[in-house]
Amino acid sequence: MLKFISLLGTSKYVPCNYFIKNREELKINDCCYVQKAILDILRQENVIPDKIIIFTTDEAHVSNWENNKWNNKGDKNDVQEIEDELQKRPGLKGELEKYKELTGADFKSVRIPNGIREEDLWEIFRTIFDEIDENDEIIFDVTHSFRYLPMLVFIVINYARVVKKCKLKSIYYGAFEVLGTPETVAKIPLEERNAPIFDLTSFVDLFDWTMGIDRYLNTGDVSVVHELTDIQIKRVNKEKLKFISKSEQGVDPKTLFMDSRQLRALSESMKNFSDVVFTCRGLELTRVACELKEKLREVTESASRQHIIPLMPVLEMMKERFDKFSKDNDYINIIETARWCADNKMYQQGLTILEEGLISFGCEKLGYENLSDKIDLDKRRKIGSYAFVVSNDFGRKSDNKKEKIPLLNIKSDVITDLLILIDEISSIRNDINHAGWRKDPSEAGAFGEQLKNFISRAEKIISPENFSTESDKCINNDSVDKEKKMLLILSHKLVPKQEEEARQRFGISKFLPMPNELHNKWSNIPPELEDLRDYLNDILEWIDLNAQEGDYALIQGDYGATFIAVNHCLAKGIIPVYSTTHRIVREEKNEDKVISVREFEHVILRKYEN
Numbered sequence: 218m219l220k221f222i223s224l225l226g227t228s229k230y231v232p233c234n235y236f237i238k239n240r241e242e243l244k245i246n247d248c249c250y251v252q253k254a255i256l257d258i259l260r261q262e263n264v265i266p267d268k269i270i271i272f273t274t275d276e277a278h279v280s281n282w283e284n285n286k287w288n289n290k291g292d293k294n295d296v297q298e299i300e301d302e303l304q305k306r307p308g309l310k311g312e313l314e315k316y317k318e319l320t321g322a323d324f325k326s327v328r329i330p331n332g333i334r335e336e337d338l339w340e341i342f343r344t345i346f347d348e349i350d351e352n353d354e355i356i357f358d359v360t361h362s363f364r365y366l367p368m369l370v371f372i373v374i375n376y377a378r379v380v381k382k383c384k385l386k387s388i389y390y391g392a393f394e395v396l397g398t399p400e401t402v403a404k405i406p407l408e409e410r411n412a413p414i415f416d417l418t419s420f421v422d423l424f425d426w427t428m429g430i431d432r433y434l435n436t437g438d439v440s441v442v443h444e445l446t447d448i449q450i451k452r453v454n455k456e457k458l459k460f461i462s463k464s465e466q467g468v469d470p471k472t473l474f475m476d477s478r479q480l481r482a483l484s485e486s487m488k489n490f491s492d493v494v495f496t497c498r499g500l501e502l503t504r505v506a507c508e509l510k511e512k513l514r515e516v517t518e519s520a521s522r523q524h525i526i527p528l529m530p531v532l533e534m535m536k537e538r539f540d541k542f543s544k545d546n547d548y549i550n551i552i553e554t555a556r557w558c559a560d561n562k563m564y565q566q567g568l569t570i571l572e573e574g575l576i577s578f579g580c581e582k583l584g585y586e587n588l589s590d591k592i593d594l595d596k597r598r599k600i601g602s603y604a605f606v607v608s609n610d611f612g613r614k615s616d617n618k619k620e621k622i623p624l625l626n627i628k629s630d631v632i633t634d635l636l637i638l639i640d641e642i643s644s645i646r647n648d649i650n651h652a653g654w655r656k657d658p659s660e661a662g663a664f665g666e667q668l669k670n671f672i673s674r675a676e677k678i679i680s681p682e683n684f685s686t687e688s689d690k691c692i693n694n695d696s697v698d699k700e701k702k703m704l705l706i707l708s709h710k711l712v713p714k715q716e717e718e719a720r721q722r723f724g725i726s727k728f729l730p731m732p733n734e735l736h737n738k739w740s741n742i743p744p745e746l747e748d749l750r751d752y753l754n755d756i757l758e759w760i761d762l763n764a765q766e767g768d769y770a771l772i773q774g775d776y777g778a779t780f781i782a783v784n785h786c787l788a789k790g791i792i793p794v795y796s797t798t799h800r801i802v803r804e805e806k807n808e809d810k811v812i813s814v815r816e817f818e819h820v821i822l823r824k825y826e827n
Contacts, residue, residue, distance in 0.1 A: 219354045219386070221266040222345075223252045224370070225277045225309060226361035229286045231399045232306075233390060233410035247407060249285065250622050251360045251391030253312045255414060258693045259322060259356070266356060269313060269324035272341075274331050284308045333458050338369065343371045348522035353383040353633070358393040359417075388417045410606070423531075430531045434538060437561045438492045439484070446484040474573055483512040494554060497569045499577070500592075503550045506542040513539055547579050548679045563618050564664040568646040571671055575639050576600045578679060582632060589762045600636075601643065607633055635678050642671050700726045704763060704770040704791075706756070706782055710738040711771070714819045719769070722822070723792075729763055731756070742775040749777050757785050766790030783825045 235254035236244035243261045245254040252271065259265070259375045263394060273282050280286040285306045304680075307314075311326045329344050332336040349355070355374055359367040377383045393412045394400045399491075402410055423444070427442035486509040493505045512584060513536040517529065543549040551574030558567025580591045581598040581619070588595055645667050648659050659667070705711055719725040735756050746752060764770065769792045772782050786793040797820045 218350060218352075219264075219356070220265045220320075221252075221256060221356045221358070222270045222348070222370070222374075222452065223269075223270050223271050223328075223358035223535050224361055224366055225252070225273045225281050225524065227274070227277045227280045227286070228405055229399050229543040230281065230393075231402045231410070232394065233393065233412045234407070235412050235414050235510070237414045244331075244411075247338050249395070250281075250309045250312055251389075251414065252309060252358055253410075254391065255356075255358055255389050256316055256322075258414070260316075264356075264716060265320045269322055269327045271318075271324070272308060272345065273326050274329060276331075276716060278326060278328065280400075282308050283312050297677070314440065329823045332366070334482055338365075341366070341369060345370055346377060349374070349377040349381055349383055351381050351383070353377075353381070355383060356386050357388045358391070359388065360393075379824060385421055386418075388421055392417045409505055419560055419818045426595065427531050430535050432492075433487060434535060435561060436821045437486045437494060437557070437563065441786055442487060443484050447479050450736065451664045469566075479512070479516050482511075483516045487722065494558065494566055494570070497566050498571075499551070499570055499573050502554055502570070503542075503544065503547050506539065506550055506554070507544045510536075510542055510544075519559055548574060551575070552672060552676050552679070555668065555675070559665060559668045559672060564668050565646075565649050568642055568649065568664075568671070571668070571675060572639060572642040572646055575635065575642070575678075579603075579632070579635055579639065582635070586765045587763070588765075600639065604636040604639040604643070608634040634674070638671065638674050645671075702727045702729055702764060702768045704760060704768065705730045706739060706760070706770055707773040708736075712819055715771070715822065718819075718822055719771075725769060733757060735759055739778065740776055742778050749775075749781060753781055755781070760791065761789065764789070764791045768792070769794055771795065772825070787827050788826070794822045795825065797821050 226440065230249045230251075232247050232249045234244055234246045235248055235251060235258070235259060240258065240262075243258045245257045248254045248257075252269075256266070258455055271282065282716055285308050291453055293536050310326070316322060317324060323511050328349060329341045329343060332341060357370065357374060359370070372386075374383070378385065391412060393402070396405065396410060396412055416523045420596045425441070425445055429445050432438050441796055486505070490509045493501045513532065517532050518534055541549075541553050544812060555567045555571040555574075558564065577591045580586075583600065583712055585591060585593070585601075588706075599675070645659065645664065648655060649664060653659070699722050703719050703723070705728060711730075712815065716728065719728070730736065738752075739756060742749065743752070760770065770782070770786050771791050773795050774784070783793045799818045799820055
């Protein structure tokens with residue numbers, strides 16, 4: 218149910234002309250009560266409340282509900298020339314009776330105490346709260362509220378938003394005082410008494426966005442932001458329509474309003490990141506974190522020139538948090554995600570992501586640098602085994618540390634701390650995963666501090682200075698797989714001359730053609746597709762799984778697909794090349810026909826330039 222809620226004061230209200238900024242064409246002239254003006258403006262926008270509730274003290278009920286205070290014969294008035302006219306006007310009750318005849322909207326007044334004592338404040342709270350039902354939408358006018366009452370009513374409504382799931386649709390304030398005192402205003406010609414009504418809804422939005430982003434940053438819950446995004450998009454689109462309908466000349470709407478798709482994309486990126494963290498999808502962390510980082514950049518740049526300027530501080534706060542993520546370093550992102558989990562009390566996810574991320578880091582330092590190696594279960598188990606042995610037998614306890622660690626092909630001075638940390642995290646992770654059903658379980662309050670301690674140690678271990686040169690590889694040089702690969706991303710088979718040049722010039726020892734399914738896909742790019750990225754996703758994933766930095770990829774085919782694949786390889790440190798050719802045209806005579814035969818001869822493999 219849509220309800221209009223207002224409070225009525227005890228002053229003498231001089232008639233004036235009320236308007237809302239950017240809605241001046243809906244101005245209401247010669248009106249005593251701002252409540253009636255707001256309702257009439259909304260009626261012109263086809264917004265009609267189901268119920269109108271006016272809260273009054275006993276004095277306000279007598280002065281301005283049943284009568285217009287100008288009718289009170291006992292009051293002296295210095296503006297005698299308008300008194301006779303004003304005495305003919307009805308109180309707010311009479312005005313709302315006319316409104317009901319037009320719209321059918323029901324109304325009533327509800328008595329509240331004066332609020333002299335603290336007990337009165339709780340009585341006001343209860344009375345207002347009782348008038349709000351489940352899922353109500355509320356339009357709130359705060360104009361004639363006495364001192365603390367606007368804040369109190371706002372608190373009541375926010376309380377009802379939680380307890381009764383109601384929504385604050387809009388909030389208004391009639392700024393009569395900008396014209397002067399009632400006596401001064403009465404001397405101004407009526408046509409000049411133009412009083413603005415301020416739409417304060419954006420301040421409520423700011424409050425909600427602040428709470429929503431705070432909840433996201435502290436819990437990962439994106440539901441509030443999702444709901445606010447829908448509301449904000451509707452509001453921005455509505456403002457655009459108003460702008461266009463006014464046909465203002467010489468101003469591009471794009472300079473005034475953000476693209477609502479940006480806000481939607483930001484909300485979706487926030488959700489994607491939360492979903493990936495909640496479900497511990499480690500391989501997707503860098504992608505979703507960097508996507509969210511980019512969407513925040515786009516929205517904050519756009520927000521500086523349109524209606525969500527007040528959101529800038531909270532958006533900047535969120536942007537500052539995600540600026541710490543890196544597009545080039547997965548392990549920094551592992552650390553930052555674990556820190557996010559610690560901040561949000563998602564200790565199970567934080568321990569899982571941190572341990573598995575460090576295992577991947579260990580794989581890399583033991584020579585398993587390809588993604589296909591890092592996701593190989595046997596290789597990951599090997600890291601876990603090393604961690605157990607080093608942590609429990611050699612890393613801290615054994616006198617034979619220097620003698621026995623080389624049996625694992627490990628340089629003890631570089632990787633011991635990493636393996637010990639992995640084993641310690643594993644122990645705590647098992648404790649929480651097995652719900653404490655084990656010997657000597659940790660206290661519930663211990664996991665947060667343990668996770669923060671692990672993050673601090675992991676941050677030091679993965680710092681670049683610890684692994685700054687090729688000699689810092691943690692596995693003995695003899696056991697490093699040094700073969701260079703060339704991925705074949707082309708429609709035809711590699712010719713002998715191309716293979717020979719690749720071996721001699723680039724040191725290629727292994728050629729990897731695409732699987733038949735992907736080869737057919739590459740050879741038959743649909744000409745009608747405008748965007749090839751989704752179509753090429755599995756080919757790009759195949760590249761990631763089978764090549765590492767320093768490998769080569771021979772890429773030729775559809776221009777757009779080639780462009781995407783080349784850029785993908787360049788970003789991954791894979792060297793893309795293509796074959797240059799001589800074209801040989803030979804004519805052959807067949808009876809009375811001359812047939813042209815074109816042959817293409819390989820010349821060199823040339824690198825694509827970045």
